[in-house]
Amino acid sequence: MAPQRRRTAFPKVVIERDTESEQSTSSSDEDDSGEDNKGSDSEEEMAEEKVEEEDANERKKNQKGKAPIITISLKKVCKVCKKSGHEAGFKGATYIDCPMKPCFLCKLPGRLALVKRLGLLALILNSVIKYGHTTMSCPHRVAIEHGVVPAPRRSTHSPLDYVFQRQIMPKIPPVVSNVLPSNCGLFLYLEQIKPSYVIPNQKGQVGIWDFEKVHEKMVYGNIHTCIVNNMRFNPVNDGTIYAASSDGTISCIDLETGLSSSLMNLNPNGWQGSNSWRMLYGMDMNSEKRVVLVADNFGFLYIINCKAEDTETAILLRVDTRSNHKTGDAIMIHKKGSKVVGLHCNPVHPELLLSCGNDHFARIWDMRRLEAGSSLYNLPHKRVVNSAYFSPTTGCKILTTAQDNRLRVWDSIFGDLESPSREIVHSHDFNRHLTPFRAEWDPKDPTESLAVVGRYISENFNGAALHPIDFIDTSNGQLVAEVMDPNITTISPVNKLHPRDDVLASGSSRSLFIWRPSWSPEVDEQKEERRILICGNDEKRRKKKSGNDSDVEDDDLDGGFKSKGKKKQSLKLKVTASKSAPPGRKVKH
């Protein structure tokens, strides 16, 4: 609104500038506003200074009867909250927090917001319980500068080695022990082409990569029409997998041939609008009971009976045609209309099922009594639950990832389940553009405490904003190792630890990355190229350029990153770890 002006008097013009007293409302600690709060006014910053006219009405209140005042503010304006007096946003690779915003990590309110709301009380609160901090000074934050030291590159005892050394080669879980996979080095890769909302035009591709033979990857694009949300190797025949997709179908795919059969289709009548289009998210197998379990975006669980075939060369678990395509026996296991994103069958107790979803609950079920409302336990969360897993060996623990930036651990499903044994603050915010983060147990850790999860918030790593993959000891919340690479500037929400080998596969929007501590580029140059696999859009671009995708040479090693304008770097396995517990990293007991 243009300020009202009187003809009788010239408006008085007041120019506001930043002064030393600009932070007069703040408490004494300024460490959250970056290292250079003042005294470094570059041209760039000056350019950001904005001239703005204040609301005339507010002025009128204070200056009633006098000539109107037009205030031209040359104060710096925060890019985040649009208020003056402070700045926020990225400065290089470091993000300066806006004190009006809650801590990005633990979600407690920001300093200025608190001062505004509570006045003096906020200052007292801040000094007593560290309320009112921002992300940079969050007591839960693990910063490289604070005791986390990069390991020497050639160290034979890198933290990742440590991570893998603590794992004793376990006995292979009973589920797969009868058929030792010959190609167990394969990792499956979900390619997310497009959001599923715009239903049927897009495709969900399934890729199979042998990380020992990168060039022999296969990508099947004709199986699903929407993104694939979950996949499992067939527990009795690793040559086939099951996949659940937002197109509402479950497929059983033969990895050799790419041939697939559809086990169930929840949208037999095609696209009738988003209110009726059913998408499949959570999925797991229960080989003991010979069923495939899937869950949809409306809160329902579907159980597909399978029967064993006696040939090992064919798909071993086949759908029992008598129950196929019947959707009438869907069971509502979460709030009606809410997405059920995770299902996990207990590895030891086949009658136990764990589910989680958008109704903020993880729920434990008895497979023998699956009806709406009959869950054994409901584990409440503050926000949407991205994943929930039983521990891999004993099946006694539960690990969940929720969108309130907390990992939760229940130490025993036979103990007190009233509240989690621990809550670990960890940055894995949901972001609409990302696959939700899921913390997963290390299947090789006999103590069932190590978990791997990607980190959302970036760290300034030698001038680059990188998003490490964290190894967390869930028994005490300690960060055991963080894995990053200057070439991987993307977020890695999808991580999988190999069931037996020292291998971590990480997926991001541009790449699939294999981390393996035993691969040393200096020792074996040839092997270096195996360590990074580019896929998706950059691969297309590369193909266009070279016209020959079998010609994977040096050029391809950094193909996915050329667009960033970086010069080629040798691929390094950057691993850092805390020597002691990072200061202030807290676990809520």
Next chain:
DNA sequence: ACATCATGGCGCC
């Protein structure tokens, strides 16, 4: 080099 859009959970009114 830039703008816009699509997407989804959530808090606020």
Next chain:
DNA sequence: TGGCGCCCCTGATG
């Protein structure tokens, strides 16, 4: 209860 605006970290498209 519904609508609307907000998101640090996207990728495709224009």
